[in-house]
Amino acid sequence: MGLSWDESVYVSQVSGHAPAAWFDPARARGVPLLVAPVALLTSSVAALRVYLAIASGLGLTLALWAWRTLRPAWVLGLAGVTFGGLWVAQYYGPQAMPDMGSALGCLAAVGCFARLVGVAAGRRARCGRARALAGVGSAWRW
Numbered sequence: 115m116g117l118s119w120d121e122s123v124y125v126s127q128v129s130g131h132a133p134a135a136w137f138d139p140a141r142a143r144g145v146p147l148l149v150a151p152v153a154l155l156t157s158s159v160a161a162l163r164v165y166l167a168i169a170s171g172l173g174l175t176l177a178l179w180a181w182r183t184l185r186p187a188w189v190l191g192l193a194g195v196t197f198g199g200l201w202v203a204q205y206y207g208p209q210a211m212p213d214m215g216s217a218l219g220c221l222a223a224v225g226c227f228a229r230l231v232g233v234a235a236g237r238r239a240r241c242g243r244a245r246a247l248a249g250v251g252s253a254w255r256w
Contacts, residue, residue: 180221
C-alpha cells in the first residue's frame with residue numbers, strides 16, 4: 115500500500131528524498147519525529163511500513179506495561195492480543211498517522227492515572243506517585 119496524502123505530508127517533513135509539503139498547524143507534530151529515522155535513510159515505503167508496525171507493537175507493549183501492577187499478567191496478555199488483532203490496529207499500526215499513537219498514549223496515560231489514584235482492585239498500587247504522575251504527563255503528550 116502506497117502512502118496516502120496525509121502520510122506523504124508527514125513523511126515529507128523529514129525526508130531528504132522529496133520537498134516538504136505544506137504542514138497545516140492542526141497536524142500532529144510527533145509523526146514526523148517518529149518516521150524520521152527511516153525517512154532520512156531511505157524512500158522505501160515497505161521499510162517505513164515495517165518500521166511503523168514494529169513501533170506500534172512496541173508502543174502497545176509499553177502502554178500495557180503501565181497496567182502491570184493493576185491487573186494480572188494474563189489479563190494484560192489477552193488485552194494485548196485482542197487490541198492488536200483488531201482491524202483498526204492492523205490498518206493504522208503501520209501507517210504514518212497519529213491515530214494509533216494517540217490510542218496507545220491514552221491507554222498508557224489511563225494506566226498511569228489509575229496507578230496515581232491507587233485503583234488496584236481495592237489495594238494501593240506499588241508504584242510511586244511521582245513516577246505515576248510523570249507517566250501520565252509523558253504518555254498524554256504523545
